[in-house]
Amino acid sequence: MVSQKKRVSERNHFWLYLILAGSMRFIVEFWRANPVMAFSMTEYQWFSLGLIVLGGSYIYGQVAERPRYIEDEPFDIRLKKPKGG
């Protein structure tokens, strides 16, 4: 059985990228010389926050909608041949 954690990490590179890139840009903006846009945050920090929310909500939604993995699926699913023609 493949854990839910593994499933999430395997299939969400793009959304994970949005979260990581957004988080890191959010942090680095504290040292960047960009003007504050609103609520003490720069325009890029707002964009970053948007990316983090977008990526996080997608991954969270996927976990919430499909909380279980196929019980009888072998661990090394790479060895499975595709079904059908």
Added chain:
Amino acid sequence: MYPVLFQNEPFTIYSLGLLLALAAVCAAYVVRLELKRYRLDPELAASMVFAAVAGGLVGARLLFILEEWNAFLRSPWDFIFSGAGFSWYGGLIGGIIAVTWCVRRRRILWLKAADISAPALALGYGVGRIGCFLAGDATWGKVTDVPWAMAFPNAVAGWVDPLTGVPYPPGAKVHPTQIYESIQSLIIFGILWSLRKRGYPNGTIFGFI
């Protein structure tokens, strides 16, 4: 730093251009590896990266124009063709739109293409930021006195405060945030690349669509 790496008339090699080209090559190589792993046509890598670069440049410019709308209205043509001023998030949006158009023509699932592109995007950004560092394109940080603070007197954007346009006083040093971002992005690439090696279910990677 070093805006010009090599000059021998009539040839001039600019560090920013060279590093951006290197970033595109690195990204194309990674996309090619991923396409192979997904059993897709690896030749598509060049088209995807070209679309990402073209869409990214247009998007980055458009968002920058929106950000500087008043300056744009004062002198639109000079603004468009000045060759300076790009916004990273505009580039990301423009690149995503262009790559979407590219992969839809090949009937590749969008989310699969997004997964294929993600590590390449991180690697390309990390390499490209080194170009920003060498060229000095005003993406440095605030004035600081940390031991690794740097000055960019030969910057292509001029050694001025990007917020005020006022030249820095002698001896002023700033956070080299281009290097911070480059390191961050290469770490993201490492994370995504290591996760990729855990394997995917054959043909069902985006079964949830």
